[in-house]
Amino acid sequence: MTAAGRAPAVLAELRRILADLTGDAWPLRAPPDTPLLRDGIGLDSLGGALLLRSVHRRFGVDVADEDLNLDSLATIGSLAAFIAQRAGDPLPEGTAP
Amino acid sequence: MIKCVVWDLDNTLLDGVYLESPDKPPSAVPALAAVVAELAARGILHAIASRNPPEAAGHAEQATGHRFAAAACGWGAKSQAVTEIMAELELEPGAVAFVDDDPLERAEVAHAHPGVLVLAPQEVPEAAGWPQFSPPVITDEARRRGELYLARRARREEEAAFGGSREEFLRHCRTQVTIAPAGPADLPRLHELSARTRQFNSAGAALSRERLARLLAAPDRRVIAVRLRDRFGDDGLVGAAVVALPAAAPGEWSVELLMMSCRAMGRGVIEALLAWICRAARSAGAGRVSVACVVSPRNVPLRIALAATGFRAAEPAVAPAAGGGHRMATYSRRLDGSLPELPGWARGTW
Numbered sequence: 191m192t193a194a195g196r197a198p199a200v201l202a203e204l205r206r207i208l209a210d211l212t213g214d215a216w217p218l219r220a221p222p223d224t225p226l227l228r229d230g231i232g233l234d235s236l237g238g239a240l241l242l243r244s245v246h247r248r249f250g251v252d253v254a255d256e257d258l259n260l261d262s263l264a265t266i267g268s269l270a271a272f273i274a275q276r277a278g279d280p281l282p283e284g285t286a287p
Numbered sequence: 288m289i290k291c292v293v294w295d296l297d298n299t300l301l302d303g304v305y306l307e308s309p310d311k312p313p314s315a316v317p318a319l320a321a322v323v324a325e326l327a328a329r330g331i332l333h334a335i336a337s338r339n340p341p342e343a344a345g346h347a348e349q350a351t352g353h354r355f356a357a358a359a360c361g362w363g364a365k366s367q368a369v370t371e372i373m374a375e376l377e378l379e380p381g382a383v384a385f386v387d388d389d390p391l392e393r394a395e396v397a398h399a400h401p402g403v404l405v406l407a408p409q410e411v412p413e414a415a416g417w418p419q420f421s422p423p424v425i426t427d428e429a430r431r432r433g434e435l436y437l438a439r440r441a442r443r444e445e446e447a448a449f450g451g452s453r454e455e456f457l458r459h460c461r462t463q464v465t466i467a468p469a470g471p472a473d474l475p476r477l478h479e480l481s482a483r484t485r486q487f488n489s490a491g492a493a494l495s496r497e498r499l500a501r502l503l504a505a506p507d508r509r510v511i512a513v514r515l516r517d518r519f520g521d522d523g524l525v526g527a528a529v530v531a532l533p534a535a536a537p538g539e540w541s542v543e544l545l546m547m548s549c550r551a552m553g554r555g556v557i558e559a560l561l562a563w564i565c566r567a568a569r570s571a572g573a574g575r576v577s578v579a580c581v582v583s584p585r586n587v588p589l590r591i592a593l594a595a596t597g598f599r600a601a602e603p604a605v606a607p608a609a610g611g612g613h614r615m616a617t618y619s620r621r622l623d624g625s626l627p628e629l630p631g632w633a634r635g636t637w
């Protein structure tokens with residue numbers, strides 16, 4: 191599947207990760223241009239680090255290693271696009287790779 | 288270095304089973320209660336992981352005379368209890384010891400958390416003498432660590448009930464961040480921060496006490512200390528920066544070391560320090576600030592804070608020797624245009 195084809199599934203999965211992390215349903219319907227840090231989803235630097243750890247586990251993409259400037263952390267959509275470009279197809283929850 | 292010991296209660300820290308004697312719950316095992324007090328005096332935290340109702344934690348506090356930094360009581364797996372405690376106290380597995388009389392519980396925790404030091408109760412008195420339980424320096428901040436974690440618990444409970452933004456909450460707590468040049472008296476705590484901090488540390492390894500003493504005395508360096516307090520408690524010295532002011536490049540402040548205690552996380556300290564460095568550098572006539580930073584999975588929170596303050600990363604073509612084999616990047620930003628605001632609760636003196 192192409193990165194563009196993968197993007198919607200990555201976005202949906204990323205929203206679920208964010209909802210888990212924040213304990214809030216708002217990320218499930220937040221627009222893709224919602225900032226991840228501070229005023230948007232409201233992650234602080236530790237929250238951002240936890241998010242990247244979950245992303246690494248779920249998609250096998252080590253954002254903190256590949257994106258030194260962490261530009262991908264700007265918005266939900268930018269992080270989803272970064273992941274979609276590098277990840278294989280996301281697996282449904284609970285299935286073995 | 289062990290920062291926290293997680294204790295089972297029944298037949299471990301307690302001389303019996305809590306629920307079997309509701310009228311007169313068991314007392315603490317004296318030898319282990321003594322270890323709890325001794326390790327607490329060295330700045331090591333204690334926590335409880337017990338298959339008991341939550342009241343058991345209160346009883347253990349009475350029996351040992353110690354206030355535990357965290358307690359996970361319930362009927363889930365001990366490894367899950369350890370996970371919860373690590374999350375609450377922001378600890379890594381390598382900083383945690385787990386003590387349980389049941390070999391199955393020990394095996395379950397060891398399997399789930401290979402980094403955790405797993406001990407049987409009878410091993411504890413001897414283990415307390417091991418190097419990983421013996422911090423090289425014990426500062427005032429370390430001695431009061433348990434108390435400060437209790438202050439943190441109170442702060443978090445209040446935050447959960449507080450309706451406003453994080454910034455409003457920091458104001459509500461009367462947060463005070465004080466940024467000032469470090470002096471010789473700060474050396475032990477600076478050394479301790481250098482050895483203990485990981486998530487907010489730009490260096491790949493701890494600096495020796497001698498190296499820090501030389502930096503404090505060097506005419507071409509500034510060591511900046513950051514102190515934090517609010518109405519819940521005085522956290523003391525929680526962060527520092529070492530800035531090189533080389534004569535060759537007066538237009539640039541080069542930050543050689545940035546570090547902050549994870550206890551200060553989420554309290555506006557790193558933002559205040561980075562904002563203050565940018566503003567102080569510009570006042571001193573510099574046009575750029577750069578931060579040499581190790582690129583590792585452990586210091587992602589620091590790198591996120593740098594990126595959020597407008598720093599951009601560049602990797603050197605050749606790995607510098609100073610990195611000691613670590614992958615290094617230079618995060619820098621220009622000082623023209625608008626700089627990050629110094630929050631209202633932060634005060635800097637130069």
